[in-house]
Amino acid sequence: MRKNILLSIVLLSICSALCFSAKVKRVDSDKLTDLDGFWNDNDVKIVCDSLIDQCVKSPAVRKKSAVIESKTGDMPFAIIGKIENNSSEHIDTSIIENKFRNAIINSGVMNFVASKNERDYLREEKDDQQSTTSNAKAIGNETAADYMLIGTVKSIVQKEGKKSVRAYFVDVQLVDIETNRILWTGEDDSIKKIIKRAKVKL
Structure with missing residues (x-):
């Protein structure tokens, strides 16, 4: 009796492992995959490609950058501020920041x-170097940024029955730190999805 119980437990464990084991298929990173309708890697790529192109081609940015370069002999320096997630779902905005x-x-x-x-x-690290190394890097020689990049990700969700619509709005600004002047602002609202949920069969 005890052997039969143990055998049943072993068989159930094997069946569970076979039934629930994950099947992994590798796909090209450029292939469109949208399993649940939420924000995904393809949306990041679409939005960033569009906004980055607008930013680097902005006449105001190029004009201001040329003035700074003529004075300093170097291209202007920018810093990533924060791209805030004000949408209805979890979005890792650090991915957008790094892509920019x-x-x-x-x-x-x-x-x-x-x-x-x-x-x-x-x-x-520099503080630690002062007492531990002979070639410690000097404190106070940091390069100040000329611009700061900031932005937001927002979403609008509409639902009716088993159908929902998700629309995303990504706003990004490049701000002159000294004057607070907005040199460039861009918006991408190209991501809009219609999601139909399957009816649950009883």
């Missing part, structure tokens, strides 16, 4: 300095 920073640096329009959190780590 990387693309704009590679565009050759401006340089970027470390973010606030990154600067805190760097300052701790």
Whole structure:
């Protein structure tokens, strides 16, 4: 009797493992995948490609950058402020921030300095170097940013029965830190999805 119970437990465990084991299929990163209708990696790419292109081609940004470069001999420096998530779902906006920073640096329009959190780590390291190394990096030689990039992600959700519509609005601004003047502002509202939920069969 005891052996039969143990055998049943073992068989159930094996069946559970077979039934619920994950099947993984690799796909190209550019392939459109939208399983649940929520914000995803494809939406990030679409939005960032559009807004970054607008930013680097902005006449106001190029004009101001040319003035700074003529005075300093170097491209202007920017810093990522914060892109806030004001939508109805969890969105990791740090992915958007990093995409902006990387693309704009590679565009050759401006340089970027470390973010606030990154600067805190760097300052701790420089403080530690003062007493532990002979070639410690000097404190107080940080490069000040000329611009700050800030923005928001918002969403509007409409529902009726098993059908819902999700629309996303991403606003980004490039601000002159010294004057608070907004040099460039861009909005992308191209992400809109209609989601139909399947009826539950009883």
